[in-house]
Amino acid sequence: MKLQWVVVPVLVFVAGARIWLRYRRRHPRSAASSSRPSHPALRGKVGLVASREIRERLRGRVFRVSTVIILVVVAGAILIPKITSSPSPPEKVGVVGALTTPQRELVVAVGRHTGTKVVLSSEASAATADQALRSGKLDVCIDGDRMIVDESLPTADTFVQSLSAELGTQLAYEQAKLSPVQSETLARAKPLEVVNLKPTAKTTVRTASLIGVILIFIMLSQYLTWTLMGVMEEKSSRVVEVLLAAMRPIQLLSGKVLGIGLMAMGQAALAVAFALVLAEAVGSSLLHGTGPVELAAVLVWLVLGYAFYCWVYAAAGSLVERQDQVQTLVLPLSIPMIIGYIFALIVAPTGSPSLFFDVLAYLPPTAPFEMPVLVALGRVEWWEFACSAIVSIVCTIFVARFAAGIYRRAILRTGGRVRLRQLLAGTRG
Amino acid sequence: MTRQLELEGLTRRFGAITALDDLSFSVPSGRVVGFLGPNGAGKTTTMRAIFGLTDLDAGTVRWGGAPVGDVERGQFGYMPEERGLYPGMHVGEQLTYLGRLHGLAPSDAAASAGRWLERLSVAERAGDKVESLSHGNQQRVQLAAALVHDPEVLILDEPLAGLDPVGIDAIREVLVEQAHAGRGVLISSHQLDLVEDICEDVVIIDHGRLVTSGSVDALETSGARRLVVRVEGDRQGRWAQDMPGVKISEVVAGAARLVLEESVDSDDVLRAAMGAGRVTEFSFERRRLSEVFREALG
Numbered sequence: 001m002k003l004q005w006v007v008v009p010v011l012v013f014v015a016g017a018r019i020w021l022r023y024r025r026r027h028p029r030s031a032a033s034s035s036r037p038s039h040p041a042l043r044g045k046v047g048l049v050a051s052r053e054i055r056e057r058l059r060g061r062v063f064r065v066s067t068v069i070i071l072v073v074v075a076g077a078i079l080i081p082k083i084t085s086s087p088s089p090p091e092k093v094g095v096v097g098a099l100t101t102p103q104r105e106l107v108v109a110v111g112r113h114t115g116t117k118v119v120l121s122s123e124a125s126a127a128t129a130d131q132a133l134r135s136g137k138l139d140v141c142i143d144g145d146r147m148i149v150d151e152s153l154p155t156a157d158t159f160v161q162s163l164s165a166e167l168g169t170q171l172a173y174e175q176a177k178l179s180p181v182q183s184e185t186l187a188r189a190k191p192l193e194v195v196n197l198k199p200t201a202k203t204t205v206r207t208a209s210l211i212g213v214i215l216i217f218i219m220l221s222q223y224l225t226w227t228l229m230g231v232m233e234e235k236s237s238r239v240v241e242v243l244l245a246a247m248r249p250i251q252l253l254s255g256k257v258l259g260i261g262l263m264a265m266g267q268a269a270l271a272v273a274f275a276l277v278l279a280e281a282v283g284s285s286l287l288h289g290t291g292p293v294e295l296a297a298v299l300v301w302l303v304l305g306y307a308f309y310c311w312v313y314a315a316a317g318s319l320v321e322r323q324d325q326v327q328t329l330v331l332p333l334s335i336p337m338i339i340g341y342i343f344a345l346i347v348a349p350t351g352s353p354s355l356f357f358d359v360l361a362y363l364p365p366t367a368p369f370e371m372p373v374l375v376a377l378g379r380v381e382w383w384e385f386a387c388s389a390i391v392s393i394v395c396t397i398f399v400a401r402f403a404a405g406i407y408r409r410a411i412l413r414t415g416g417r418v419r420l421r422q423l424l425a426g427t428r429g
Numbered sequence: 430m431t432r433q434l435e436l437e438g439l440t441r442r443f444g445a446i447t448a449l450d451d452l453s454f455s456v457p458s459g460r461v462v463g464f465l466g467p468n469g470a471g472k473t474t475t476m477r478a479i480f481g482l483t484d485l486d487a488g489t490v491r492w493g494g495a496p497v498g499d500v501e502r503g504q505f506g507y508m509p510e511e512r513g514l515y516p517g518m519h520v521g522e523q524l525t526y527l528g529r530l531h532g533l534a535p536s537d538a539a540a541s542a543g544r545w546l547e548r549l550s551v552a553e554r555a556g557d558k559v560e561s562l563s564h565g566n567q568q569r570v571q572l573a574a575a576l577v578h579d580p581e582v583l584i585l586d587e588p589l590a591g592l593d594p595v596g597i598d599a600i601r602e603v604l605v606e607q608a609h610a611g612r613g614v615l616i617s618s619h620q621l622d623l624v625e626d627i628c629e630d631v632v633i634i635d636h637g638r639l640v641t642s643g644s645v646d647a648l649e650t651s652g653a654r655r656l657v658v659r660v661e662g663d664r665q666g667r668w669a670q671d672m673p674g675v676k677i678s679e680v681v682a683g684a685a686r687l688v689l690e691e692s693v694d695s696d697d698v699l700r701a702a703m704g705a706g707r708v709t710e711f712s713f714e715r716r717r718l719s720e721v722f723r724e725a726l727g
Binding site: 052056244 | 480499502511513527529530
């Protein structure tokens with residue numbers, strides 16, 4: 001793991017904390033500066049709201065069912081390829097006559113290279129070999145300079161083709177009467193190394209990044225919908241007025257998105273841990289080659305993506321109080337996510353991102369899907385990653401401030417869907 | 430010195446509509462104040478303004494002489510007009526949660542929640558979800574939510590609406606008890622007979638403006654004098670119809686309810702009644718609160 005991936009976020013965090021502390025020292029909050037002065041106990045309210053959110057949702061059937069579904073999907077993604085690509089049965093190779101020692105070694109070596117277990121047996125004559133092939137007792141038979149197969153039998157093509165080529169080459173060496181040293185040199189011939197100026201990620205890494213993007217999309221969709229519905233339910237049940245008599249709107253909003261966000265992270269961490277343990281246990285190659293950097297990138301952008309969108313969805317939830325009104329809001333809100341997701345799905349398997357894709361990786365609404373793919377493809381430097389993350393964090397701060405204003409003005413307006421226009425026109429609630 | 434909640438010059442405009450227009454009044458500790466006005470008069474907006482739930486264009490809310498902030502609001506209890514609790518949350522847990530939001534320690538909040546549920550006769554429903562409760566029991570739980578942190582001031586928007594007589598008695602008892610314990614209580618209601626029973630003071634507003642305020646006693650004894658006169662043989666009160674300065678406000682069961690102008694001598698009225706027949710009832714009456722309300726609003 002590259003050191004800078006750890007050092008840079010730590011430095012950014014420390015620098016941010018220092019700037020914040022300096023700002024707080026220069027601008028201490030006083031009772032005179034606000035009609036609602038700060039109080040130490042008030043900060044604990046965010047935690048209370050968040051813990052209620054977590055407690056109630058953990059009890060709910062929706063969370064338990066969705067967790068089970070996610071784990072089942074993860075298990076399926078790991079186990080199904082493993083089951084369908086189970087090792088082929090041993091290749092039964094009959095030999096009419098006898099093989100030389102080099103030939104015998106060659107058969108075993110080809111079997112090893114093609115991942116095929118080879119069982120050699122001696123056949124008395126071509127006729128008995130033919131009968132054994134037809135009855136399925138043999139898969140392939142070596143008879144002098146011929147290899148015989150029964151096409152109706154499921155033979156391992158790669159093995160048979162490789163073996164015929166190798167045995168043919170060895171036969172040619174013998175016929176050319178080469179010295180043992182010359183034969184050995186030719187036998188050890190390796191193809192020239194091909195160097196690609198554009199490094200291409202391994203298939204397994206690309207697959208893992210694809211899974212990561214799908215995970216981000218599923219989890220963001222689920223938890224952002226929860227946020228929207230949670231805010232809407234507090235409005236429609238009118239409990240929000242009781243709550244806002246005890247705390248500020250920003251505290252209630254922050255507690256809610258924090259609680260749901262922590263659940264999202266917990267569920268994601270559970271899914272990832274489950275995937276790693278299961279993959280290790282069954283020896284799946286799906287996650288092989290996925291380094292901690294790729295994994296961290298997925299989790300970081302899950303956090304940043306949720307942090308960016310949760311405010312938008314919460315503000316949207318404060319505009320409505322009925323399920324049918326929610327439908328009209330969700331589609332336009334999810335369009336940027338869907339765009340980012342589709343482009344990531346297209347690019348991750350091919351491994352060749354376009355300039356447009358690179359641009360999307362720096363836009364906060366689409367970056368959660370594009371940046372993990374670029375990281376997995378090895379197409380992004382650490383500072384580019386950090387730059388995109390900082391852009392996202394800064395935009396999140398602005399979006400949160402704007403959304404909190406919308407929420408504060410809209411949450412107590414009941415009796416119909418609140419139009420954004422009304423709020424922005426300055427008629428306060 | 431008793432502390433009081435003071436509302437001073439509250440003004441709130443929604444576009445062209447003025448919801449509150451320089452509204453000022455106070456809620457002293459130890460008193461139950463009725464907050465009256467027709468629909469749309471600005472009662473709910475006023476109550477929301479006390480909790481900072483609506484922005485004010487002008488005016489301040491003070492508690493004990495100091496402007497109200499988060500800490501002060503933490504000592505107020507609120508029952509909004511549109512009742513609201515988490516429908517799927519258990520009653521006891523919900524009250525404990527609200528107590529904690531008001532700064533109580535977990536054990537204190539749980540104990541207080543249990544105490545209030547007991548006091549309001551819904552203790553056996555503590556483990557049930559709010560949505561499974563009847564309307565009346567939800568109303569009791571809602572009141573418990575306003576009381577769970579033992580507030581200094583109670584602001585209750587229509588606390589008696591939709592309750593049966595037993596529920597009304599239970600809530601009335603608690604409100605009076607709270608006032609006796611030194612808390613200030615402000616309740617809005619359209620049930621004027623109940624307000625008359627419960628409240629010591631009333632504030633009447635219309636179009637966001639203060640119309641009148643004062644103690645129920647003072648308001649009921651002020652204004653034009655009222656006489657109830659029953660004359661045998663004249664169940665319609667015809668004998669009083671042409672008397673100058675005398676207005677028949679209503680006739681109930683053969684007794685005429687008369688409103689006298691300042692200049693009218695009640696002895697003259699008695700003489701006129703005796704002239705019409707045998708007088709079987711002649712008594713001065715206070716204004717009822719409903720009359721105060723109607724007369725105040727013109």
